[in-house]
Amino acid sequence: MTKTFKVIVNGGPELAVDATEGTLLEALEKHQLEMHYHCRSGFCGACRTKLNSGQVRYTTEPLAYVRKGDILPCCCVPESDLDIEH
Amino acid sequence: MSYSTFNQEQTNPLTEPMFLGNSVNVARYDQQKHSIFEKLIEKQISFFWRPEEIDVSRDRVDFNKLTDSEKHVFISNLKYQTLLDSIQGRSPNIALLPIVSIPELETWIETWSFFETIHSRSYTHILRNLFTDPSEVFEDIVINEQIKIRANDISQYYDDLIFYTQLWQTHGEGEVTVDGETYNVTQREIKKKLFLCINSVNALEAIRFYVSFACTFAFAERELMEGNAKIIKLIARDENVHLTSTQHILNLWQYGEDDPEMKEIAEELRDEAYEIFMTAVKQEKQWAHYLFKDGSMIGLNESMLCQYVEYIANLRMQAIGFDAPFENMRSNPLPWMNKYLVSDNVQVAPQEAEITSYLVGQIDSEVNASDLGDFDL
Numbered sequence: 001m002t003k004t005f006k007v008i009v010n011g012g013p014e015l016a017v018d019a020t021e022g023t024l025l026e027a028l029e030k031h032q033l034e035m036h037y038h039c040r041s042g043f044c045g046a047c048r049t050k051l052n053s054g055q056v057r058y059t060t061e062p063l064a065y066v067r068k069g070d071i072l073p074c075c076c077v078p079e080s081d082l083d084i085e086h
Numbered sequence: 087m088s089y090s091t092f093n094q095e096q097t098n099p100l101t102e103p104m105f106l107g108n109s110v111n112v113a114r115y116d117q118q119k120h121s122i123f124e125k126l127i128e129k130q131i132s133f134f135w136r137p138e139e140i141d142v143s144r145d146r147v148d149f150n151k152l153t154d155s156e157k158h159v160f161i162s163n164l165k166y167q168t169l170l171d172s173i174q175g176r177s178p179n180i181a182l183l184p185i186v187s188i189p190e191l192e193t194w195i196e197t198w199s200f201f202e203t204i205h206s207r208s209y210t211h212i213l214r215n216l217f218t219d220p221s222e223v224f225e226d227i228v229i230n231e232q233i234k235i236r237a238n239d240i241s242q243y244y245d246d247l248i249f250y251t252q253l254w255q256t257h258g259e260g261e262v263t264v265d266g267e268t269y270n271v272t273q274r275e276i277k278k279k280l281f282l283c284i285n286s287v288n289a290l291e292a293i294r295f296y297v298s299f300a301c302t303f304a305f306a307e308r309e310l311m312e313g314n315a316k317i318i319k320l321i322a323r324d325e326n327v328h329l330t331s332t333q334h335i336l337n338l339w340q341y342g343e344d345d346p347e348m349k350e351i352a353e354e355l356r357d358e359a360y361e362i363f364m365t366a367v368k369q370e371k372q373w374a375h376y377l378f379k380d381g382s383m384i385g386l387n388e389s390m391l392c393q394y395v396e397y398i399a400n401l402r403m404q405a406i407g408f409d410a411p412f413e414n415m416r417s418n419p420l421p422w423m424n425k426y427l428v429s430d431n432v433q434v435a436p437q438e439a440e441i442t443s444y445l446v447g448q449i450d451s452e453v454n455a456s457d458l459g460d461f462d463l
């Protein structure tokens with residue numbers, strides 16, 4: 001079953017992201033966006049992204065410090081439409 | 087305020103600050119004030135590796151094929167990394183253990199330092215393979231001017247904190263005169279030194295390694311020195327855990343989730359913290375200049391390295407609440423770096439030593455019914 005949400009990155013066009021297919025990071029890479037990352041498993045914080053609106057769910061518990069209003073796309077999936085700054 | 091290896095007072099570690107409260111007595115982890123440190127311990131231990139597991143023998147052949155300027159790049163970076171890990175293998179223990187106040191952080195510090203000693207041992211493993219006698223390389227570390235400048239900048243914050251802690255633990259608060267010099271020792275003063283020290287360590291873990299990492303991986307991109315690259319990949323993964331821990335400490339302070347006095351100090355010394363980071367950035371760029379003084383290497387030159395330092399600095403400074411200082415360096419100038427920094431490269435055969443899950447897999451001996459097949463008793 002697909003679960004598709006609209007994601008806006010840096011004020012760009014709406015991108016369709018299926019929350020059942022991999023992490024938010026992987027989904028945005030499929031849309032050819034240049035993503036910042038190192039570990040891809042939630043402990044280094046290099047993928048840190050500002051969440052302007054929406055909700056995400058972590059599939060792996062992040063170990064990097066997640067400041068208020070930030071998310072780590074390498075270990076989460078969208079739970080609603082999102083507006084983010086990466 | 088002398089240190090006791092087993093504080094007999096009944097304390098509640100759940101209400102202690104991370105540092106400079108009561109010293110830790112019982113090493114218990116069933117309850118935690120900041121459980122993140124316990125999680126980092128688990129993560130770090132799951133990454134355990136031994137330098138000897140990685141075959142570096144082919145690197146010797148490669149090394150002899152390098153040009154003189156490439157040899158300079160390779161060896162200088164190893165020297166610098168040896169310096170950094172020599173400092174990190176002891177300093178968190180010596181500077182931070184005497185003043186830590188919660189058990190999970192105390193154990194994290196010990197775990198962290200221990201892994202730095204693995205890094206140090208791996209440099210010997212690499213160098214022994216390249217040279218019959220690596221003494222000259224090691225001996226140059228305390229002579230080389232370029233390395234000495236960096237050593238001084240890193241160790242001064244640790245040394246200052248250690249010295250003041252010693253005065254405080256032997257004389258208590260107040261004025262203390264040592265060798266004709268008078269020091270005003272207060273707990274707040276020690277907290278300030280601690281704050282600056284953690285900022286300096288954070289800059290070390292967060293960016294100081296990246297110039298040498300980039301060179302190592304640039305060689306690997308050309309299929310050169312790949313044994314070395316495997317080792318550095320494991321080191322880089324550990325450093326990412328270390329840097330997360332220092333970012334946590336700084337953020338817990340500044341966002342008021344630990345000692346309220348440290349929150350004040352974080353505000354008071356914000357500019358100094360910023361400067362510590364920017365000085366590290368500047369020094370890393372100078373290091374890039376020194377590395378390429380006799381010529382660049384294929385795929386990498388001084389200006390690309392400097393851009394990469396700025397790119398990494400942006401990420402790291404935002405992580406501790408600063409604005410990105412290098413606005414026009416928002417996209418990664420060395421995109422191939424990322425494949426070496428990913429924690430688990432699943433495309434490689436599992437028997438390859440750089441696979442993180444391999445070692446863990448040996449221990450995690452899960453048995454499924456299907457594994458037993460038609461095994462009859």
Ligand code: FES
Nearest residue numbers: 040042045047074
């Ligand atoms: S890439 Fe490391 S935390 Fe997301």
Ligand SMILES: [Fe+2]
Nearest residue numbers: 171174202205
């Ligand atoms: Fe290290």
Ligand SMILES: [Fe+2]
Nearest residue numbers: 174291325328
């Ligand atoms: Fe480290």
